[in-house]
Amino acid sequence: MAAVVEQYAAVRWAAVIAFCLAAALVGARLGAVRPDMGAGSGADRESDAAHLMMCLVMLGMLVFPTAADPHAVRGVLTAMVVVYTLVLGDRMLRWRSGIPCAGTGGDRVGAFVYHVVAAAAMLYAMSGHGPHEHGMHGNGGPAPGPMLALAALFTVDAVLMAAPGLRRRLPHVFPHPTGGAGSLAVVPHLVMDLGTAYMLVAAAAG
Numbered sequence: 571m572a573a574v575v576e577q578y579a580a581v582r583w584a585a586v587i588a589f590c591l592a593a594a595l596v597g598a599r600l601g602a603v604r605p606d607m608g609a610g611s612g613a614d615r616e617s618d619a620a621h622l623m624m625c626l627v628m629l630g631m632l633v634f635p636t637a638a639d640p641h642a643v644r645g646v647l648t649a650m651v652v653v654y655t656l657v658l659g660d661r662m663l664r665w666r667s668g669i670p671c672a673g674t675g676g677d678r679v680g681a682f683v684y685h686v687v688a689a690a691a692m693l694y695a696m697s698g699h700g701p702h703e704h705g706m707h708g709n710g711g712p713a714p715g716p717m718l719a720l721a722a723l724f725t726v727d728a729v730l731m732a733a734p735g736l737r738r739r740l741p742h743v744f745p746h747p748t749g750g751a752g753s754l755a756v757v758p759h760l761v762m763d764l765g766t767a768y769m770l771v772a773a774a775a776g
Contacts, residue, residue, distance in 0.1 A: 571631075571695070571696075571769070571772045571773045571776040572635035572636045572776070573776055574772040574773075574776045575631075575632060576635055581768065582632055585628075585765055585768055586629060586632050586633060588761045588764070589625045589628050589629050589632070589765055590629065591757065591761065592625050592757060592758040592761035592762065592765075593622055593626065593629070593758075595754060595757055595758050596622045596625065596758050597622060599618055599755075600615060600618045600619065600622065614678055614681070616657055616682070617678065617681055617682055617685065620650075620654055620657075620682070620685040621685070621758055621759075621762065623650060624650070624688060624689065624692075624762060625758070625762070627643070627646060627647065627650070627692070628765050628769065630643070631643065631769065640696060643696055644693065644696050644697070647689055647692055648693060651686065651689045651690050654685045654686045654689055655686055657682060658679070658682045658683060658685075658686055661678065661682055662679055665679050688724075688762060688766050691717075691720045691724075691766060691770060692766065692769060692770075694712050694716070694717070695712065695717055695769060695770050695773035695774075696773070697712055712773070714775075717770045717771075718770070718771065718774050720767075720770050721766075721767040721768075721770035721771045721774070722767075724763045724764070724766045724767040724770070725763065725764065725767045728759075728763035728764050728767070731756055731759055731760055731763065
């Protein structure tokens with residue numbers, strides 16, 4: 571993955587700028603939300619925090635493609651998958667129990683699935699990286715087919731998310747960003763979709 575990322579410098583640094591923008595937008599949204607704001611406020615601090623963490627991990631992998639320790643990156647991604655899954659499980663239990671709490675509506679439960687899938691996809695792409703592992707297609711590395719399929723899935727999600735008409739018709743399919751269609755609120759989601767797709771393609775090509 572590192573070789574492919576470094577080879578296409580223009581794409582790499584465009585992705586870095588995009589992730590910086592997404593992190594800034596999500597950070598600003600987190601800073602503007604008070605902890606006492608209820609479920610009806612449209613705020614989802616846990617989802618925004620998960621999004622910010624993914625942006626930071628992606629930035630680390632892009633800015634330091636060869637210096638980043640693959641084992642450390644895998645450890646961080648594994649922890650993220652575990653934590654996100656636990657948060658998702660808690661949301662599902664609260665939603666099914668009818669407990670009123672911010673972030674536990676059916677749409678927000680579905681939204682957090684996105685973070686679990688994104689983190690798991692990147693963890694899958696990073697498997698096979700290490701000092702004694704010969705590329706993504708060596709022994710124990712993931713096959714390129716599933717990674718390209720996941721990249722296509724994230725790309726399709728980005729295309730559909732960018733279409734305001736579809737967002738209005740399918741609110742439960744694309745529930746993650748808050749705000750009206752076409753607002754800046756969709757930018758972090760689009761960046762994460764396209765950035766994850768790019769990293770998956772780079773891993774498959776590497």
